[in-house]
Amino acid sequence: MNVEVLSIPTEKPRRDSYDLIITIDTLRASTVIIKALYNSAMGVYPVSTLSEAKKLKTILPSAILAGERKSFKIKGFDLGNSPLEFTKDNVNGKNIVLTTSNGTKVVKKFKKFGKTVTMALSNVKSVVEYSKNFQNILVVCSGSHGEVAMEDLYTAGVFVSMLEMPALNDGGLIARALSNEKPIKILKTAHHGRYLSEKGMAEDLVESCIERDVIPVLKRDPSGLNFFGRQIT
Ligand code: MLT
Numbered sequence: 001m002n003v004e005v006l007s008i009p010t011e012k013p014r015r016d017s018y019d020l021i022i023t024i025d026t027l028r029a030s031t032v033i034i035k036a037l038y039n040s041a042m043g044v045y046p047v048s049t050l051s052e053a054k055k056l057k058t059i060l061p062s063a064i065l066a067g068e069r070k071s072f073k074i075k076g077f078d079l080g081n082s083p084l085e086f087t088k089d090n091v092n093g094k095n096i097v098l099t100t101s102n103g104t105k106v107v108k109k110f111k112k113f114g115k116t117v118t119m120a121l122s123n124v125k126s127v128v129e130y131s132k133n134f135q136n137i138l139v140v141c142s143g144s145h146g147e148v149a150m151e152d153l154y155t156a157g158v159f160v161s162m163l164e165m166p167a168l169n170d171g172g173l174i175a176r177a178l179s180n181e182k183p184i185k186i187l188k189t190a191h192h193g194r195y196l197s198e199k200g201m202a203e204d205l206v207e208s209c210i211e212r213d214v215i216p217v218l219k220r221d222p223s224g225l226n227f228f229g230r231q232i233t
Pocket of ligand 1: 025027028029030068070071072081100101102103104144
């Protein structure tokens with residue numbers, strides 16, 4: 001198995017296509033998508049901009065609008081981007097249109113390279129199992145506004161450290177070197193983790209470590225729209 005890890009999404013992938021693309025935004029977009037599907041959301045539609053989100057809402061009028069800018073809920077939206085908000089009461093049976101500063105944009109950029117799933121600390125074990133079916137895998141860390149995010153590289157590292165003898169690029173080797181640390185320590189040390197804590201969202205760090213057995217796979221609905229649907233291992 002070949003696993004290439006991009007530490008930020010502006011790095012150039014080596015290949016034109018892969019058997020599996022794994023996008024990571026540990027804090028917090030991937031964690032939110034995983035939590036929403038775990039709590040039986042019908043689908044999560046990742047979009048880049050506010051105007052895309054609002055346009056999609058006209059096509060899916062009953063959908064929940066969710067997301068953040070600077071980590072805070074967007075004015076007029078139903079939910080922000082805290083995994084704590086994505087409870088069964090809030091999301092069961094619903095479609096969710098999600099726009100975030102980094103994580104949802106990365107999905108849009110990389111989906112053309114192959115079948116796409118999203119991963120965070122909460123579902124890394126499930127994604128490891130799922131990945132055993134694939135040979136060439138690209139792992140894309142969302143980072144933060146063009147910079148490396150330690151929590152994303154760490155999640156990538158936990159992932160590659162659980163695979164059997166993967167061939168890794170240097171990004172994968174660096175990630176693996178991080179993987180012996182405790183998850184909560186990484187989240188609390190990372191820049192974005194400290195930012196969230198300063199803004200009163202420290203509980204999201206703890207929530208991001210809770211394991212949930214769900215793999216969000218990017219699918220297309222009949223009208224051609226992309227959404228994350230649940231695939232159980
Ligand atoms: C992102 O996409 O950059 C994040 O999910 C930001 C956040 O923590 O809300």
